[in-house]
Amino acid sequence: MALVVQKYGGTSVGTVEKIRNVARRVAKTFDAGNDVVVIVSAMAGETNRLVALANDMCEFPSEREYDVLVAAGEQVTIALLSMSLLSMGYNAKSYLGSQIPIYTDNAHSRARIKNIDDKKIREDLKNGTILIVAGFQGVDDQGNVTTFGRGGSDTSAVAIAAALEADVCEIYTDVDGVYTTDPRMVPQASKIEKISYEEMLEMASLGAKVLQIRSVEFAKKYNVVIHVRSSFDDRTGTLVMKEDQEMETVLVSGIAYNKDEDKISIFGVPDQPGIAAQIFTPLGEAGITVDMIIQNVSRDGKTDMTFTVPKSDCKKALRFIEEVALKIGADGVSHDNSIAKISIIGVGMRSHAGIAQTMFETLSTEGINIEMISTSEIKVSCIIAAKYTELAVRVLHEAFGLDSRK
Ligand code: ASP
Ligand code: MG
8 A cells, every 4th residue: 555646737637527537547546555645736728817817907916816816726626526536435625735734935926835734634544535635836824825836736746745755746647758859849759767857857947848847856855756647548657766877878868959048149248357247147137047158269358258048038138238238348249039959968978978979960960050059967958040950859869869669
């Protein structure tokens, strides 16, 4: 007998019929002799609808009321799922985050979990009750409803699994696991059996959006094994877990791409101490996250600098940069809004040489120009022209032996 935490995402509870399907799955797990705690998201599209209502109501909705509103989506699904299980003859009980309670700080719409009181959960489990807990929401120490940011039910599930020291944390979604790359782009993409937390964080932050990033950070911190799998079939999915030796034998685990960034260059920057700070401080103060940065070697006391920012912040960033350029006497500023970042990810890079070289050679064989490069311990990223995204991902996927032999 095990303690199983299961989380079902929006598409898995998108209709009454799908909620019935979830109830059957939960019942099956319970019938196998397990204790079961279920976390659910709002029905697909529901959170978007609530957010739109808030924005229709006023330009700057109160943060406190925003959380009360968007938390409502999960309240619907916990009750429906619980009703379904009760009608099947099981003991089930729904709980809002504030009823558990799941305590958080007071940062509305992006709250962090501080502590989970497991008393009620344990009592119910002892009585043979299946608990259905609302994802995405908690309560601060003043009793205000808080939410964890979009996709936050994943974090609810991992946090509850950590608090209960559950045997498994299963995250049910509409895909059957984490893939070596986007299967819509590369049909040969294959499902990864197990992936380390570090690799998953890189994949997630690069746009392979299967799990909320914060939930992976949480799992890493508390060593919770996450099993990402589909709610529509019984196949095993992908385990997200601590790195093991087997993982290191794989050179590259996945290829990610990101088309959501723009590139900004500033030319003829005086090569003096303090200039980089002058350029980037206003961006930091405006909350614009800069991703890759390249500074060229200086010639005649001047240098060029290139960096990338999220597309949605490019206009704002350009305004700041043009101002700074004038102030420091730079020669000019340009930007490019049709770039893509292609990354290869793998913990095997730590112990194997020549991986970056294979990447560069593969791109060059296709005549793809590399505009920027950055590396970390387990990742190499290249900026290329956006129109080559698909080609680059496909050839790299093949070059690193990731194409499945279907
Ligand atoms: N319902 C929330 C959202 O759509 C939380 C979640 O689904 O994880 O973002
Ligand atoms: Mg989700």
